Amino acid sequence: MGETETGGAGSPEAPIGVFDSGIGGLTVLREIVLALPEEDTVYLGDTARVPYGSKSRATVERYAREVASFLASHGVKMLVVACNTASAYALDALDDALGIPVVGVVEPGAGRAAALTVNSRVGIIGTEGTIRSNAYTRAIERIAPGIECFAKACPLFVPLAEEGLTQGDIATLVAARYLSELKDSEIDTLVLGCTHYPLLKKAIASVMGPGVGLIDSAEATASEVKSVLTGSGLLRGPRDDAAGRRFFVTDSPERFVAIGKGFFGDGLDTAELAVLDRLPAVCAQG
Amino acid sequence: MGETETGGAGSPEAPIGVFDSGIGGLTVLREIVLALPEEDTVYLGDTARVPYGSKSRATVERYAREVASFLASHGVKMLVVACNTASAYALDALDDALGIPVVGVVEPGAGRAAALTVNSRVGIIGTEGTIRSNAYTRAIERIAPGIECFAKACPLFVPLAEEGLTQGDIATLVAARYLSELKDSEIDTLVLGCTHYPLLKKAIASVMGPGVGLIDSAEATASEVKSVLTGSGLLRGPRDDAAGRRFFVTDSPERFVAIGKGFFGDGLDTAELAVLDRLPAVCAQG
Numbered sequence: 001m002g003e004t005e006t007g008g009a010g011s012p013e014a015p016i017g018v019f020d021s022g023i024g025g026l027t028v029l030r031e032i033v034l035a036l037p038e039e040d041t042v043y044l045g046d047t048a049r050v051p052y053g054s055k056s057r058a059t060v061e062r063y064a065r066e067v068a069s070f071l072a073s074h075g076v077k078m079l080v081v082a083c084n085t086a087s088a089y090a091l092d093a094l095d096d097a098l099g100i101p102v103v104g105v106v107e108p109g110a111g112r113a114a115a116l117t118v119n120s121r122v123g124i125i126g127t128e129g130t131i132r133s134n135a136y137t138r139a140i141e142r143i144a145p146g147i148e149c150f151a152k153a154c155p156l157f158v159p160l161a162e163e164g165l166t167q168g169d170i171a172t173l174v175a176a177r178y179l180s181e182l183k184d185s186e187i188d189t190l191v192l193g194c195t196h197y198p199l200l201k202k203a204i205a206s207v208m209g210p211g212v213g214l215i216d217s218a219e220a221t222a223s224e225v226k227s228v229l230t231g232s233g234l235l236r237g238p239r240d241d242a243a244g245r246r247f248f249v250t251d252s253p254e255r256f257v258a259i260g261k262g263f264f265g266d267g268l269d270t271a272e273l274a275v276l277d278r279l280p281a282v283c284a285q286g
Numbered sequence: 287m288g289e290t291e292t293g294g295a296g297s298p299e300a301p302i303g304v305f306d307s308g309i310g311g312l313t314v315l316r317e318i319v320l321a322l323p324e325e326d327t328v329y330l331g332d333t334a335r336v337p338y339g340s341k342s343r344a345t346v347e348r349y350a351r352e353v354a355s356f357l358a359s360h361g362v363k364m365l366v367v368a369c370n371t372a373s374a375y376a377l378d379a380l381d382d383a384l385g386i387p388v389v390g391v392v393e394p395g396a397g398r399a400a401a402l403t404v405n406s407r408v409g410i411i412g413t414e415g416t417i418r419s420n421a422y423t424r425a426i427e428r429i430a431p432g433i434e435c436f437a438k439a440c441p442l443f444v445p446l447a448e449e450g451l452t453q454g455d456i457a458t459l460v461a462a463r464y465l466s467e468l469k470d471s472e473i474d475t476l477v478l479g480c481t482h483y484p485l486l487k488k489a490i491a492s493v494m495g496p497g498v499g500l501i502d503s504a505e506a507t508a509s510e511v512k513s514v515l516t517g518s519g520l521l522r523g524p525r526d527d528a529a530g531r532r533f534f535v536t537d538s539p540e541r542f543v544a545i546g547k548g549f550f551g552d553g554l555d556t557a558e559l560a561v562l563d564r565l566p567a568v569c570a571q572g
Binding site for chain 2 (some may be wrong): 047048049050054055056058059110127155159162163165169170173177199250251252255
């Protein structure tokens with residue numbers, strides 16, 4: 001605890017902090033690393049308390065604050081909330097609490113959907129929490145008030161993706177069950193509002209048909225990270241050495257590394273255990 | 287915290303504590319209440335950190351200790367671990383740490399399977415953690431060394447049950463995928479080693495066929511609770527007033543009450559929020 005990486009929170013040399021409820025946020029980290037290869041990164045996956053998607057706003061907000069404190073103690077210059085549920089429920093609270101820029105995945109995904117729809121009918125799929133929060137619908141309506149939004153929670157998609165059942169009979173039947181209403185709504189654009197859903201792209205596309213564009217927030221989020229860093233003078237310049245990558249999890253690091261390679265690719269070789277609820281912030285008032 | 291119900295931990299008048307990672311343990315509580323209607327009960331569902339089944343032994347053990355401390359602070363005379371994963375991973379640790387009898391669901395379920403199998407071939411299904419722990423296999427082999435055990439983790443069964451997809455195409459396809467190996471092993475008895483699985487009994491039975499008996503640990507656990515209380519002189523005698531029922535959860539009580547009625551039936555009208563990681567036990571050394 002209290003250990004700070006080189007640079008300090010306000011410096012371009014400080015790392016970017018990225019957090020997710022588990023492993024899915026690694027797809028967002030991968031896009032950030034592709035867009036900004038010179039930046040150091042510190043990732044935290046809250047694998048001991050995953051999933052966030054079925055939990056209440058109050059609980060998700062508390063978890064997000066604890067994770068943000070942990071990453072802040074590592075001197076990050078920016079916090080990226082890669083988890084859709086945490087972005088939907090906790091972004092404002094984190095923005096108020098931290099003295100650094102905070103970027104979520106909802107606004108960038110909503111912006112891309114608003115830019116791409118032609119018939120102004122956009123679908124949104126996500127966890128129970130993300131859909132109940134209405135965060136995507138509100139963001140899209142704020143960006144382009146004429147767009148009509150249709151939202152549907154798909155709770156089985158994450159367990160299907162984690163079981164590797166991304167194609168075949170079961171995936172197609174589950175996708176058909178969740179998506180038939182959205183298909184009837186004649187949307188032309190569908191936001192994949194959960195980091196796991198891009199793994200089910202084929203099953204989702206086979207139900208929705210070729211006329212519906214699928215939006216994955218990861219790339220849009222990486223663009224937003226770059227533009228916020230540039231705007232605030234925090235973009236790191238060219239360097240000779242390799243960028244630093246640290247990975248923390250709250251449950252077994254071994255399991256995270258084994259499964260995480262499929263999400264992140266090369267460069268994820270070790271992870272460290274983070275014990276969030278022993279942080280001074282949680283116990284100080286006890 | 288520190289609040290103690292009437293009687294004190296060593297007295298027959300003290301309540302029975304029952305814990306589960308979430309809502310499934312209510313089926314075990316229901317059997318206990320049917321077998322021992324005069325006993326007061328205190329239930330805790332750790333809904334803020336559910337599920338336990340995909341998490342590591344170390345994490346499940348830590349959670350189980352925190353929950354046990356909470357229930358001990360309510361003066362329970364016995365702890366029933368209704369969660370299969372927590373029974374498989376943490377029962378010995380709890381037994382060592384607490385000065386009261388601790389009953390899990392694994393031993394009772396294993397005992398019933400050993401008593402019922404005719405061809406000495408028993409299947410066990412459960413979460414990843416329960417299966418990885420080998421707790422059922424070890425318990426059955428200890429009770430009846432000649433029995434051959436065949437185990438299989440079925441991670442999608444809990445999300446299917448929670449989505450209400452307990453029958454139909456999707457449930458049958460998922461059951462067939464998980465159970466085909468067990469069917470080929472010619473077992474005559476199958477332990478449903480997770481509190482959610484009895485909800486999928488029809489789909490499981492349709493795949494396994496009529497020659498395979500399905501064992502649900504809840505009833506066997508209630509018998510074991512009665513026999514341990516009797517043996518230790520802690521059985522509560524007849525009473526004129528109604529037995530007390532308290533329900534605690536770590537996430538939204540409203541959601542728990544709404545869904546929990548389906549598992550427990552009448553008598554679950556309110557639940558209270560328990561904040562485990564602010565217990566003195568966790569922060570005292572900070």
